[in-house]
Amino acid sequence: xxxxxxxxxxLGVRGSRVxxxxxxxxxxxxxxxVGQPDEVCRESRDRVRxxxxxxxxxxxxxxxxxxxxxxxxxxSGACLDLAIAIGLLAAQEIVSVDVLSEFAFVAELGLDxxxxxxxxxxxxxxxxxxxxxxxxxxxxxxxxxxxxxNVFCAxxxxxxVECLAGRADWQREVRDATANSNTERAxxxxxxxxxGQPVARRALEIAAAGAHHLLLVGPPGAGKTMLAExxxxxxxxxxxxxxxxxxxxxxxxxxxxxxxxxxxxxxxRAPHHSSSMVSMVGGGTALMRPxxxxxxxxxxxxxxxxxxxxxxxxxxxxxPLEQGIVRLARARTSVVxxxxxxxxxxxxxxxxxxGSPGACTCDDAAxxxxxxxxxGPLLDxxxxxxxVSRPKTDExxxxxxxxxxxxxxxxxxxxxxxxxxxxxxxNSALSREQLDLVAPLSRSAEKRLRRELENGRLTxxxxxxxxxxxxxxxxxxxxxxxxxxxxxxLALMMRVDLASGLRARELQF
Amino acid sequence: MQKFLNEDHLTAASLTALPKIGPKRLSTxxxxxxxxxxxxxxxxxxxxxxxxxALMQESGLGAMWRANATRDLQEQILARCKKASIHVVLYxxxxxxxxxxxxxxxxxxxxxxxxxxxxxxxxxxxxxxxSATASGRYFASHLAFELTQNGVCIVSGxxxxxxxxxxxxxxxxxxxxxxxxxxxxxxAFGKLAPPVGVVASGLDYVYPKEHGDLWRQVAQTGVxxxxxxxxxxxxxxxxxxxxxxxxxxxxxxxxxxSRDKGGSMITVDEAQKRDITVLAVPGSPRNIASVGxxxxxxxxxxPVVGVDDILVxxxxxxxxxNTASFDPRxxxxxxxxxxxxxxxxxxxxLDEFVIRTGVPLLEAAISxxxxxxxxxxxxxxxxxxxxxxx
Numbered sequence: 001x002x003x004x005x006x007x008x009x010x011l012g013v014r015g016s017r018v019x020x021x022x023x024x025x026x027x028x029x030x031x032x033x034v035g036q037p038d039e040v041c042r043e044s045r046d047r048v049r050x051x052x053x054x055x056x057x058x059x060x061x062x063x064x065x066x067x068x069x070x071x072x073x074x075x076s077g078a079c080l081d082l083a084i085a086i087g088l089l090a091a092q093e094i095v096s097v098d099v100l101s102e103f104a105f106v107a108e109l110g111l112d113x114x115x116x117x118x119x120x121x122x123x124x125x126x127x128x129x130x131x132x133x134x135x136x137x138x139x140x141x142x143x144x145x146x147x148x149x150n151v152f153c154a155x156x157x158x159x160x161v162e163c164l165a166g167r168a169d170w171q172r173e174v175r176d177a178t179a180n181s182n183t184e185r186a187x188x189x190x191x192x193x194x195x196g197q198p199v200a201r202r203a204l205e206i207a208a209a210g211a212h213h214l215l216l217v218g219p220p221g222a223g224k225t226m227l228a229e230x231x232x233x234x235x236x237x238x239x240x241x242x243x244x245x246x247x248x249x250x251x252x253x254x255x256x257x258x259x260x261x262x263x264x265x266x267x268x269r270a271p272h273h274s275s276s277m278v279s280m281v282g283g284g285t286a287l288m289r290p291x292x293x294x295x296x297x298x299x300x301x302x303x304x305x306x307x308x309x310x311x312x313x314x315x316x317x318x319x320p321l322e323q324g325i326v327r328l329a330r331a332r333t334s335v336v337x338x339x340x341x342x343x344x345x346x347x348x349x350x351x352x353x354x355g356s357p358g359a360c361t362c363d364d365a366a367x368x369x370x371x372x373x374x375x376g377p378l379l380d381x382x383x384x385x386x387x388v389s390r391p392k393t394d395e396x397x398x399x400x401x402x403x404x405x406x407x408x409x410x411x412x413x414x415x416x417x418x419x420x421x422x423x424x425x426x427n428s429a430l431s432r433e434q435l436d437l438v439a440p441l442s443r444s445a446e447k448r449l450r451r452e453l454e455n456g457r458l459t460x461x462x463x464x465x466x467x468x469x470x471x472x473x474x475x476x477x478x479x480x481x482x483x484x485x486x487x488x489x490l491a492l493m494m495r496v497d498l499a500s501g502l503r504a505r506e507l508q509f
Numbered sequence: 510m511q512k513f514l515n516e517d518h519l520t521a522a523s524l525t526a527l528p529k530i531g532p533k534r535l536s537t538x539x540x541x542x543x544x545x546x547x548x549x550x551x552x553x554x555x556x557x558x559x560x561x562x563a564l565m566q567e568s569g570l571g572a573m574w575r576a577n578a579t580r581d582l583q584e585q586i587l588a589r590c591k592k593a594s595i596h597v598v599l600y601x602x603x604x605x606x607x608x609x610x611x612x613x614x615x616x617x618x619x620x621x622x623x624x625x626x627x628x629x630x631x632x633x634x635x636x637x638x639x640s641a642t643a644s645g646r647y648f649a650s651h652l653a654f655e656l657t658q659n660g661v662c663i664v665s666g667x668x669x670x671x672x673x674x675x676x677x678x679x680x681x682x683x684x685x686x687x688x689x690x691x692x693x694x695x696x697a698f699g700k701l702a703p704p705v706g707v708v709a710s711g712l713d714y715v716y717p718k719e720h721g722d723l724w725r726q727v728a729q730t731g732v733x734x735x736x737x738x739x740x741x742x743x744x745x746x747x748x749x750x751x752x753x754x755x756x757x758x759x760x761x762x763x764x765x766x767s768r769d770k771g772g773s774m775i776t777v778d779e780a781q782k783r784d785i786t787v788l789a790v791p792g793s794p795r796n797i798a799s800v801g802x803x804x805x806x807x808x809x810x811x812p813v814v815g816v817d818d819i820l821v822x823x824x825x826x827x828x829x830x831n832t833a834s835f836d837p838r839x840x841x842x843x844x845x846x847x848x849x850x851x852x853x854x855x856x857x858x859l860d861e862f863v864i865r866t867g868v869p870l871l872e873a874a875i876s877x878x879x880x881x882x883x884x885x886x887x888x889x890x891x892x893x894x895x896x897x898x899x
Contacts, residue, residue: 198863198870199858199863199870202870349890355891355892356892357640357642357798357889357892357894358638358640358641358642358645358766358796358798358856359797360640362640363640364669365718387859387891387892389858392861392864395864448878451882486871489871489874489878490871490874493859496890497891498891500888500889500890501889501890501892
């Protein structure tokens with residue numbers, strides 16, 4: 001007898017449909033799985049057998065072939081367990097083959113016949129929207145958040161069989177009332193905790209408003225990490241589309257997404273500087289696990305101690321930074337994963353950490369060596385490079401609190417809205433043609449910029465980047481038309497040239 | 510054909526290249542023997558004087574020297590000297606700089622590139638920290654520029670920071686006057702003094718590497734001195750020894766910027782041992798690079814606020830000099846002058862500027878941009894500094 005059951009497997013951050021075909025025919029009793037199953041997939045034979053027997057259902061005493069179509073792709077993970085079990089039952093005519101065309105099954109089986117949750121429930125369910133999908137109770141909330149209509153759940157294999165036969169009813173409603181209400185953020189850090197540091201505060205605001213990548217340069221204890229952690233709170237909540245994309249990525253790595261619903265706020269990822277290339281960009285197993293840059297998509301990727309990261313890891317960030325996606329190709333597969341993140345990095349200015357002329361004890365060679373760790377092309381991608389100084393004692397003990405995250409976020413949201421209304425993208429993504437249109441310079445600002453170009457302190461690429469930042473500065477300042485001198489000056493000052501202290505200058509007399 | 514170095518010079522130079530032979534041991538050796546005999550003594554071919562014999566007993570020195578004192582070493586030294594045109598002068602010879610003759614610890618062998626007559630001018634030592642502020646660097650080069658124009662020679666160590674900038678100022682004065690002479694085809698008023706550099710490593714071992722041009726220029730226009738044999742690496746112990754020569758060559762020692770510890774303070778100690786006047790450029794108490802100089806002023810060193818202070822210390826009459834300094838920068842508006850007055854002293858970050866002046870950030874950015882364009886502030890790697898001198 002033959003049965004075909006719909007299911008899906010995970011590849012990268014997407015689910016791909018799989019038809020589990022089961023054939024039970026005459027011959028010596030045996031069981032084979034074909035269609036490129038991996039080790040976990042192959043082991044499903046033993047799980048399914050135990051689950052069937054535990055549920056009081058028969059194991060076929062015929063020659064059974066299970067084919068996973070399309071056979072050209074490699075299948076990985078235990079997500080096909082339930083589909084194989086149902087297929088076996090259908091091939092034995094315990095379950096009617098006719099009803100199966102309406103359903104898809106994604107769940108792992110326990111030996112006692114219970115349905116177990118899987119990681120990647122969101123992408124798996126999204127790949128099966130044309131059918132009614134049966135999931136494990138542990139995945140039900142997440143799956144319902146992704147596509148609310150046609151996801152049902154059952155406790156165990158026996159229940160599934162009963163429901164398919166119409167003798168019982170599926171569980172259709174989410175019982176947990178808190179499930180879908182996760183738009184408010186838990187534990188967002190407040191900007192009001194930052195004492196003093198007006199420049200760094202403004203830099204965060206500009207970075208959030210214009211989606212400009214930010215490099216914080218400062219001595220130890222200047223609060224670089226503290227600042228970076230607060231940037232994510234300034235970003236607006238995710239749109240529906242972004243929320244689904246972000247949830248898909250997080251779901252395919254974690255068993256459950258936070259609060260088990262869609263992720264509605266910008267994620268914050270801060271990988272340690274010992275992170276490997278694979279952990280940063282993704283790949284690794286046959287599943288093509290998403291890396292930190294995909295997990296930070298639509299949010300903030302914070303790299304503390306930028307100079308300590310392996311140079312190859314940092315350079316691997318360049319292409320995703322430009323394109324907003326990462327395309328990983330392997331011999332058998334290639335996947336595309338989102339990587340549209342806001343990059344925030346922190347570094348000391350020099351080996352001794354002090355940086356300020358006179359206080360720094362490093363010699364020029366040591367400083368030059370330190371700066372060589374950052375490749376020019378990478379540094380160039382930071383629109384904002386800001387020197388952060390240690391707050392003075394007076395500022396630290398001052399009872400006066402800074403502006404709160406809520407107030408700043410309001411300005412950021414207004415500026416973002418303005419930018420999207422005007423040009424359909426964040427200011428950092430403005431093309432050169434758009435720049436002339438939406439960010440015309442005032443006479444004096446143009447003169448200033450010309451001077452920077454002429455004395456060689458600004459490159460051609462830097463020229464456009466400064467203009468984009470200046471556009472954001474002006475937006476936040478409530479000047480939606482012309483970019484003025486003060487906006488441009490601030491943009492230039494937030495583009496610190498780390499090596500400028502090492503260059504000898506011409507004597508003036 | 511006449512040899513590049515005579516036998517005495519070559520032998521003495523080779524002695525300098527022996528291992529573990531500091532200036533003290535070398536002096537002892539050459540005090541009791543002439544160079545040729547000393548070489549023979551080291552090789553074990555001649556009987557040493559009893560003082561020298563005692564010295565050579567010390568922890569196997571004699572054996573180590575004997576092993577190294579070969580014909581090869583002499584040839585190596587000769588080749589190096591020839592290649593870099595390094596000359597040698599011995600203590601007691603007529604060409605030996607008179608200012609070192611009566612020193613507490615005169616170098617027995619002195620290597621030089623260039624012309625020793627540069628030492629005949631009035632000499633001011635100019636030293637300071639390697640990690641100087643922009644303000645300190647400008648001031649050092651400015652002082653050196655004016656002193657050179659006044660016929661005072663700048664003695665310095667060619668290290669990074671203040672040392673190098675002092676010599677850059679001196680060289681700039683020579684270069685400028687030279688080009689003016691060519692332009693006007695008439696001699697400049699007053700006589701310029703060529704610079705003197707004293708270095709720790711061998712004269713053909715440029716350290717720091719990036720100062721290669723500066724070394725060459727100093728040797729071409731003035732003189733470059735060292736007591737280390739050619740090829741000697743800049744080992745740490747050589748620097749305090751170099752500082753002693755630098756102090757001994759100076760009539761007046763000017764410390765531009767220094768922390769409370771470091772090479773500059775060693776030079777100051779050496780100068781004070783020799784009763785040489787030490788002047789210090791005071792700085793803001795907030796500026797870490799000025800802690801040492803402020804300390805010196807506190808201890809009674811006279812402060813330097815302009816070139817006249819140094820000329821007075823040398824006993825030079827500056828009334829008729831035609832080097833009235835002129836600040837070519839545009840005058841500041843009242844508002845900008847106030848900002849400069851508030852921020853002068855230590856380097857500051859944009860944060861500090863905003864907090865201390867109370868100016869809103871956008872306005873601060875435009876003010877700093879304007880001041881930078883006018884040359885009143887400079888920015889180095891994100892740190893701002895007020896430049897008080899044009």
